[in-house]
Each structure stands twice: as structure tokens, then as C-alpha cells.
Amino acid sequence: MLEGTAGPRRLPFTFHAAAGVGRLVLADIWVGPITVERLELEVTDLGTDPGNAAAERFQRRRTRLRALTTRITSAAIDERVKAASRHLAGLGIGGVTARLNDGYISVRARAADGLAAADVSFRIHLVTAGTQLRALASHIRIHGHLPTPAPVLADRILGSVLGASDAAGVVERPHVRGLCDVEIDLVGALLWHLMPPAGWRLPAVSEIDLVSVRVSRQAIEVAYGPTGSRTGDLGVRPGPLALAAAHDLMHSADQQLRSGHVEDAMRGYRALLVAGGPEQPQLLERILALASARSAWFFDGLELARQALGRWPQFPAAHAALASITLAQGDAREAAMHLSQLAQQASADGDDDQAALAALAGARLLRVLEPKGATQLYELALEHDPGSAEAADALADRLADEQRWPELVRLLRARAVTSDTQRAVEMRLRLADVFVHQLGDPASAQHELSIAQRLAPDEPAVHEMTATILASSNPAAALDAWREVARLAEVRGDTRSAAKALAIVGELVAKRYTAAEVDAWDEAEAVWRRALDLDPLQTDAIAGLATAAAARGSHGAAAELYERLRGLGLPAHTSARYELMLARSLVHLSRMDEARASLRRATLAGGETAAEAHAVLAEIAEATSDREHAAAELD
Structure with a gap:
């Protein structure tokens, strides 16, 4: 997590002394992805009052950590994910994103295994283990089918993003405690990367407690204080605490799965399930994840998932398993139904990533089988992930197929505002086309074209659409627009496009006059010959010259x-x-x-x-x- 990073070469501590005890305070220091908002060290046995001595005087003294407040922002998490992307790509995992939510971090990725590929999503919860933190993955879903069990994929992503090591006792790096379970010595790692590189002796940390852990949509905040100083709630909810207990119970079977001994892991999970206990939902998730990945266990997985739904009708892991198995068996409609239910449950739970990915996976399956059902799922996916280009483009196509023009206009306008320039221009052109050919509103079409021209004044497609729209209402302006299309195409070296535009110019010139006016044909023929100079196979130009020759006799x-x-x-x-x-x-x-x-x-x-x-x-x-x-x- 902090490997390869170090704090500043000089630490700007401030020193204050009172009643024979000194305080060294450090504020607003960045160490890798972590912002140290406040670090306070205590210096004892000062002897005589040192007054306002320079902080560097105490570099070699044995100090004691009194308080530490840290903050990790979403931007810092993005940088950490980006740093891990190359290693994950080698594992067949790409498109990893991590987003902060209230109480957990939502992670999504695209994984490939052989010829199979699917989206993966899960949550990371932070719980405490003394002064250390545990990062636990839960709600692990594969939105489709993969021959690799979902917990194994989540474990790879979690370990790579945190930079975790399998070796114990490496203080500067997080330690893999088990499957989807990473232990982080935040205090030790932070002090190790911050103080020795700047020439400071490490402080004692024996009298420090974790007093607060907060995960919000803005940042992860972790605070430490003197032993016994915590007065309020630690910030860890009951759900993650129960999850930690379940991980402890499943540790032996999890280790078998992490080591690749899938059959042994399955036997271990089943034995724990038979024993009963409050951890049954977590055990069922593990068993269903394994059953979904192996064709030999498909029948057992289907039966167990249906039994689980009979007991807990809203059990998401069962729907995910049924979707995965039925998709692998070739029943796309059944798989899409379970993905749709999974998306709706995630939507009700406020999990944007899982709702969007499940809806998108279901919509892909239904696009041919049941187009209207696909439209609803694309709408749900876009509601939870407004930045999804796939969902937006597919929904636009579906709205056009269903001739829901006002809704298509609203969608394209909203997308055009948030897209990059090139995509915005494409959407403005599509809007212009809809206004002209579907809604009969040339004024609105002209408005969209004017916006597109401001965004990309040299884009030939803008002038081409302008010319097409003006052809019936203002032929002279259309002629000028086509000439501009030809000029821009020549400038960028696109001779075929330039020749095509010139052929249209010749046709428009010829339409101005009757065939009896030889001068008009001369002007048109000159344009067509210019088009053939650029592209000798330009069919419209050849046909235009032939028509002119026949008209002359x-x-x-x-x-x-x-x-x-x-x-x-x-x-x-x-x-x-x-x-x-x-x-x-x-x-x-x-x-x-x-x-x-x-x-x-x-x-x-x-x-x-x-x-x-x-x-x-x-x-x-x-x-x-x-x-x-x-x-x-x-x-």
C-alpha cells in the first residue's frame, strides 16, 4: 500500500513543552495515498525547560506516539488502483475501479478466463483487530459466468490494490490474513515510511488505541489516540463485525481455496454448513461460488440456490449463482431473469456498482431475445452508473427502435453535456438528425448544429449534416456547406471524402438550372472533373458527367x-x-x-x-x- 513511497526529507514538526512534557506535532503530510492530518509525539524526561527548541533536537530521542489522524481520499484510491492495474492485467483482470460509499468501498472490474469474460463486483469493509485494520471482501458477485470462483478473483484484486504480502512480520506492507482478508498495520507502516527516511527515530506505539474508523463517500478517516481515550462509537457497523467472525470460522477452508485445492475447500465449507451457526449465509455464498465455477457441481449448485431462495427469498448470492449456471448451460433468458432480480435488489440496497453491472449483463442477454425488457435494464444500469457509455449508447439505440423520440432527445442532450468534445459533437449531430427526420423540427436541428459547430468548427461531419438539412430549405447555404466539407477533407488529405462532397456540389449546381442552359452544365462539369481528379472512381461524379453529356446530345x-x-x-x-x-x-x-x-x-x-x-x-x-x-x- 505504501511500498516505494516515503515522506518528505525534512519533517516540519513543531515543538511545545508544558509541565516537563514536550509535544512534537506534525500536520498535513502526504505519505503515498495517505494524508497525515495530525501526528503527535510525546517527549518525556525533558529535564530543564527547553523552551521553544528546534524540533530536530529530538530526532534521536525515544518518543511515544500520542495521536494520529489519517485520511485517504477517493482521488488517492484511484491512484492506488491505477498503480496496481498492470499487475492485475497480467492476471486477466482489467477496468478496476474503487468507489467510496457510506460504510464500505465498492469495487468493480472486468475479468477474463480463457474464452469467458464477465464483470465482477464486491465490497471492501474495514474492521478492527486491536490497533490494526482488516480489509474484508464481501458481496462478491460475478455478473455472468467464469470458471474461476468469485472469491478468488476478489482476493486477487484486494491483495493487488493494497499491495499485500503473504509474508508475516513485514511491517511496511499489509499482510494477507486469509482469502479476501488483508490485515493492515497502518501505524507501523506509516511511521516506517515517514520517520526513518527523514532521520527520525521510530516512536513507541504501545500506549495507543484505535479510536475511530469512518468510511464515507468523501474519504476514509482513521484516528488513533491514547489508550482509554475513546469515548464514542468506533464507527464499525455490526455487519462487518459478523463478517470478520465468519472469515475467522472459514479460515481453514478459505486457505484451501486460496491454495487451489477446490475440492478440499468445498468439503470444508459443507462441513461447516452442516454444523449450523449464524455464518450460514457466508458459507452458502462460498459454496455457491464454487458450484457456479465447475460444471460437475452445476446440479448441486442449482438445487442449493433454490433451497436458499426458499429460505431467504431475497438472497442475492443465490440469484447470482443461478444466473451464472443457467448462462453456462445456454439458458440466456433464465440467466437474464436472475440478473434482473439481482440488479433490482442491489438498487434497493443502494449498491450502484452491483445494480449497474447486473442490469447491464442482463440487458446484453435480452437485447435480441426480449428487446423491451433489455430497454428497462439499460435504463436501470444508466440510473446507477450515469457514466456508462455502453448503457447510454445501447439505450439510445433501443429508444430509437421503439420510436420514443422525446426520451431519446433528453438522453442525448444529457449525455452531450457530460461527454468529451468528440462524443458531444456526435450526439449533437444525432439530435439534429432526429429533429429533422423524426420530429419535423428544423429550428431545433439548427440549434443543435450551431452548438456542434462551436465545439468543432473544422469537423466535416458537422458541415455535412448542415448541408443535408439545408438542402430543401436553403439550397444556396447547402451548396456552401458542401463546399466547406470538400475543403476540410482536402486539408486533412481525405481525397475520397473530398471527391464525394464535390460530386454533391456538382449535382446541386446542375439542379439550379434547366438542361438548356449550357453555362450551368459547364460549371457543374468543372466540379465533377475536379472530383474525378481526386478520386477517379467517384461514381456520382462519373454519372453526373454522363448525364450532362447526354443532355447536350x-x-x-x-x-x-x-x-x-x-x-x-x-x-x-x-x-x-x-x-x-x-x-x-x-x-x-x-x-x-x-x-x-x-x-x-x-x-x-x-x-x-x-x-x-x-x-x-x-x-x-x-x-x-x-x-x-x-x-x-x-x-
């Missing part, structure tokens, strides 16, 4: 351009349309056999294009006095 050039469109991977209906237009130019060139071949290809697409192709074939047949074939084409 240059059917030879038009036919050549239409033939270039073959083999470019166009959709069938688009390719058929171009074959029809090619055939019309070939007819003008009196190349009837080639025209018939193109028309036959055009008929393959079906629909209106095929009908037009048959009509042209009938005209060709009638022109050659082949009335029988003409009638056949029109049938």
Missing part, C-alpha cells in the same frame, strides 16, 4: 462514361438505372444490339426501372416492325 461521351460505371460495386438498383440511361444513349447512336443488352440487364432489378427498360425494348421492337416482340415486352 453528346451520346458517345455519355455512353463511354456510363460504361465506366460497370464493375464498381454499385447497388443492383443503382446499376440498373445507369444501364437504362446507357441504353438510351446507345439508341441515339443506333447501336441497337448493345442497347438491348443493357436494357436486359436493367430489367433484372425489377420495379420501376425494369418497367421503363421493357418500355424502351418495346419501342425498339416497334421501330423495327417487330410487333410480336413489342407486345411481349409490354405484357
Whole structure:
């Protein structure tokens, strides 16, 4: 926990003496993730009154620890988790986060074992063992299925984050007491890393007691004072104390599991369960966790979980085990039902991490099987984890599928405010699209686009969406927007996007005028040729030039351009349309056999294009006095 850290090279103690006793006081010092708010040492046997002597005078004196107040903030915990992430990644565990709650620390992670992967969550409770602290993991859940038992994963995470050692007597590091059980000598470790590196002798700590342990959403606060000075509640709730007693009872079986002797551990847990006692819920959690990880124990796990629910209908570990086993057996719907119940129970208990992860796991399973049920679970997941990008994106897709446009607008606007610039721009563009195409509100669409332009003035997608929206209401502004899209694409070296935008510019220019105005075609053709300079395979530009050539009567050039469109991977209906237009130019060139071949290809697409192709074939047949074939084409 404090390995590799040390306090400042000089400790700014202040010294005061009264009635022959000196006080050395140190305040607001950082040692690794821990803030020492106050450290007070007592100096006895002063002899003559030293007055306001320099504190360094007592560096070599044997002092006594009188008081110690420490604080660990959420930011410090984040740094500690980050430091442990590389080691955990080697164990197949990633995405670890630890969040402070009232009375416990909530931990979540993503674990992988072979081809299986699932989210893991648990709580860390702090209890006392004399002047030392015990960090205990409880409420351990795998939201899915993994072949590694959940307590083993929690133990790995707990030990790595705390920097715990299996060796006893190493004062500067926490000590692994058992499975999911780490003992922390906070006083010894803190003084060891703080005082000797600065040249101070370690004080005596025999007359000190733990007087307060507080875990809140802001920080972990631990205070020590003189023996017998505690007057109020220590701050440890009854639940964690019962958990500590259960860990002591299960210690032997836990050690077997931690050592990899799973069968021996299972026998030990079952023997303790038969003996009865108040620790039965904790024992059942261990047994169900092991049964969920091994296919040979699935049947026993299912039976035991159902019996547990018969006795305790709200027993979360049973739902977690049933979800894991049924998922491994391929029953996704049943697994999702238990995950949903687990999420609702965690939500009622105020456990945001477990509620969010269970809801998200259930929603993934139901997204295809039962989409509306998945929507409700995504909403629950986002309620408990507003920062979940997966839940937000999936919920947005589900709201769009269900055409719940007002709710989608509220969701996207809320997400856009809290997201980074790139994501915010994407959401503003999606909002603009919803307002235009679903809600018929172009004014609101323009408002969203203006925000997107302020966030990313050089983002081509913003100008592209602006041009698309303006195409019907303000063609001139749309034309300028497409030109800006092309310019930005050229600047960043994206020639294909620039050519596509220029092809659209040419199309808009051509629409301004009738085909009789040659100058208009000249302007459009110049833009299309520029597009082909950037991308010789730009199909819209080739088609535009072909259309312009045909409109002028240059059917030879038009036919050549239409033939270039073959083999470019166009959709069938688009390719058929171009074959029809090619055939019309070939007819003008009196190349009837080639025209018939193109028309036959055009008929393959079906629909209106095929009908037009048959009509042209009938005209060709009638022109050659082949009335029988003409009638056949029109049938």
C-alpha cells in the first residue's frame, strides 16, 4: 500500500513543552495515498525547560506516539488502483475501479478466463483487530459466468490494490490474513515510511488505541489516540463485525481455496454448513461460488440456490449463482431473469456498482431475445452508473427502435453535456438528425448544429449534416456547406471524402438550372472533373458527367462514361438505372444490339426501372416492325 513511497526529507514538526512534557506535532503530510492530518509525539524526561527548541533536537530521542489522524481520499484510491492495474492485467483482470460509499468501498472490474469474460463486483469493509485494520471482501458477485470462483478473483484484486504480502512480520506492507482478508498495520507502516527516511527515530506505539474508523463517500478517516481515550462509537457497523467472525470460522477452508485445492475447500465449507451457526449465509455464498465455477457441481449448485431462495427469498448470492449456471448451460433468458432480480435488489440496497453491472449483463442477454425488457435494464444500469457509455449508447439505440423520440432527445442532450468534445459533437449531430427526420423540427436541428459547430468548427461531419438539412430549405447555404466539407477533407488529405462532397456540389449546381442552359452544365462539369481528379472512381461524379453529356446530345461521351460505371460495386438498383440511361444513349447512336443488352440487364432489378427498360425494348421492337416482340415486352 505504501511500498516505494516515503515522506518528505525534512519533517516540519513543531515543538511545545508544558509541565516537563514536550509535544512534537506534525500536520498535513502526504505519505503515498495517505494524508497525515495530525501526528503527535510525546517527549518525556525533558529535564530543564527547553523552551521553544528546534524540533530536530529530538530526532534521536525515544518518543511515544500520542495521536494520529489519517485520511485517504477517493482521488488517492484511484491512484492506488491505477498503480496496481498492470499487475492485475497480467492476471486477466482489467477496468478496476474503487468507489467510496457510506460504510464500505465498492469495487468493480472486468475479468477474463480463457474464452469467458464477465464483470465482477464486491465490497471492501474495514474492521478492527486491536490497533490494526482488516480489509474484508464481501458481496462478491460475478455478473455472468467464469470458471474461476468469485472469491478468488476478489482476493486477487484486494491483495493487488493494497499491495499485500503473504509474508508475516513485514511491517511496511499489509499482510494477507486469509482469502479476501488483508490485515493492515497502518501505524507501523506509516511511521516506517515517514520517520526513518527523514532521520527520525521510530516512536513507541504501545500506549495507543484505535479510536475511530469512518468510511464515507468523501474519504476514509482513521484516528488513533491514547489508550482509554475513546469515548464514542468506533464507527464499525455490526455487519462487518459478523463478517470478520465468519472469515475467522472459514479460515481453514478459505486457505484451501486460496491454495487451489477446490475440492478440499468445498468439503470444508459443507462441513461447516452442516454444523449450523449464524455464518450460514457466508458459507452458502462460498459454496455457491464454487458450484457456479465447475460444471460437475452445476446440479448441486442449482438445487442449493433454490433451497436458499426458499429460505431467504431475497438472497442475492443465490440469484447470482443461478444466473451464472443457467448462462453456462445456454439458458440466456433464465440467466437474464436472475440478473434482473439481482440488479433490482442491489438498487434497493443502494449498491450502484452491483445494480449497474447486473442490469447491464442482463440487458446484453435480452437485447435480441426480449428487446423491451433489455430497454428497462439499460435504463436501470444508466440510473446507477450515469457514466456508462455502453448503457447510454445501447439505450439510445433501443429508444430509437421503439420510436420514443422525446426520451431519446433528453438522453442525448444529457449525455452531450457530460461527454468529451468528440462524443458531444456526435450526439449533437444525432439530435439534429432526429429533429429533422423524426420530429419535423428544423429550428431545433439548427440549434443543435450551431452548438456542434462551436465545439468543432473544422469537423466535416458537422458541415455535412448542415448541408443535408439545408438542402430543401436553403439550397444556396447547402451548396456552401458542401463546399466547406470538400475543403476540410482536402486539408486533412481525405481525397475520397473530398471527391464525394464535390460530386454533391456538382449535382446541386446542375439542379439550379434547366438542361438548356449550357453555362450551368459547364460549371457543374468543372466540379465533377475536379472530383474525378481526386478520386477517379467517384461514381456520382462519373454519372453526373454522363448525364450532362447526354443532355447536350453528346451520346458517345455519355455512353463511354456510363460504361465506366460497370464493375464498381454499385447497388443492383443503382446499376440498373445507369444501364437504362446507357441504353438510351446507345439508341441515339443506333447501336441497337448493345442497347438491348443493357436494357436486359436493367430489367433484372425489377420495379420501376425494369418497367421503363421493357418500355424502351418495346419501342425498339416497334421501330423495327417487330410487333410480336413489342407486345411481349409490354405484357
